[in-house]
Amino acid sequence: MRSKKVTKAVFPVAGLGTRFLPATKSIPKEIMTLVDRPLIQYAIDEARAAGIKEFIFVTSRGKSALEDYFDTAPELESELRRKNKTELLEVLKATNMDSGAIAYLRQNRPMGLGHAVWCARRLIGDEPFAVLLPDDVIAAEKPCLAQMVEAYEETGGCMVATMEVPPAKASAYGVLDIDEDMGSVVKARGMVEKPKAEEAPSNLAVIGRYILSPKVMTNLNRMKQGAGGEIQLTDAIADEVEGEGVYGFRFRGMRYDCGSKAGFLQATVAFGLSRPDLRDEFSAYLDEMVAQSRAAE
Numbered sequence: 001m002r003s004k005k006v007t008k009a010v011f012p013v014a015g016l017g018t019r020f021l022p023a024t025k026s027i028p029k030e031i032m033t034l035v036d037r038p039l040i041q042y043a044i045d046e047a048r049a050a051g052i053k054e055f056i057f058v059t060s061r062g063k064s065a066l067e068d069y070f071d072t073a074p075e076l077e078s079e080l081r082r083k084n085k086t087e088l089l090e091v092l093k094a095t096n097m098d099s100g101a102i103a104y105l106r107q108n109r110p111m112g113l114g115h116a117v118w119c120a121r122r123l124i125g126d127e128p129f130a131v132l133l134p135d136d137v138i139a140a141e142k143p144c145l146a147q148m149v150e151a152y153e154e155t156g157g158c159m160v161a162t163m164e165v166p167p168a169k170a171s172a173y174g175v176l177d178i179d180e181d182m183g184s185v186v187k188a189r190g191m192v193e194k195p196k197a198e199e200a201p202s203n204l205a206v207i208g209r210y211i212l213s214p215k216v217m218t219n220l221n222r223m224k225q226g227a228g229g230e231i232q233l234t235d236a237i238a239d240e241v242e243g244e245g246v247y248g249f250r251f252r253g254m255r256y257d258c259g260s261k262a263g264f265l266q267a268t269v270a271f272g273l274s275r276p277d278l279r280d281e282f283s284a285y286l287d288e289m290v291a292q293s294r295a296a297e
């Protein structure tokens with residue numbers, strides 16, 4: 001099957017980020033940095049690598065720092081040019097988005113992930129689209145969304161990134177009910193948002209990367225309340241099980257839950273160690289810390 005090209009992506013960034021208070025009192029959590037790049041930059045780069053051309057941000061009050069981040073910074077640029085700091089100038093330019101490539105929409109009330117995505121319905125129109133949750137940072141040789149686009153060309157329908165989680169943790173995720181397991185691709189017969197641990201249909205959890213049919217927007221029009229009284233994206237996707245089909249994709253890579261403090265710290269260590277300019281100094285420091293704590297035991 002040849003599916004329609006996916007060129008639009010929705011980034012739901014309206015959340016309050018209360019888990020990171022007080023930091024998020026005045027900065028959006030998506031601006032928090034992993035090493036030296038804000039979380040949102042990782043998601044944007046991953047989307048670009050998968051062929052996305054239109055970036056739709058669903059924001060809320062207090063998120064204007066995100067808009068500034070993707071704008072040009074003329075004073076900063078001319079200062080760097082004057083000082084001949086070409087490398088930094090390139091780093092800066094890589095964050096600029098072309099005029100018209102990025103759109104910001106406001107979700108004026110927090111009504112759930114499904115509702116946030118639904119806010120983008122008019123910009124999506126009748127095309128398949130991607131959704132990226134910037135809290136989920138995925139380190140991979142081939143970026144996760146690009147892997148999914150390739151698999152999606154064969155399956156069509158709706159595709160969600162998925163990975164095995166310990167059964168006790170399933171209740172923190174959307175969980176797939178497996179119809180047919182084909183290895184990297186899994187056909188689902190259902191999907192449940194945040195099931196009780198004993199009621200989870202499998203231990204295959206949904207991770208924040210999606211390629212969705214525009215039918216999901218139509219399903220969201222029904223504004224059906226789901227888990228936690230919120231309008232859940234999972235439910236609107238599950239409605240396509242009998243329709244165009246729902247597939248889980250076991251991506252190759254390591255996912256970090258940067259929506260949690262422990263996950264953010266793990267990602268910081270992993271990304272720090274993977275950076276050629278920091279690796280040696282940082283890993284020597286970590287070795288020393290481990291040795292010291294062993295000696296203290």
Ligand code: G1P
Binds near residue numbers: 133174194205206207
């Ligand atoms: C959201 C989705 C959930 C998914 C998770 C992945 O939940 O609703 O289905 O498994 O992202 O990170 P949240 O983490 O926003 O509660």
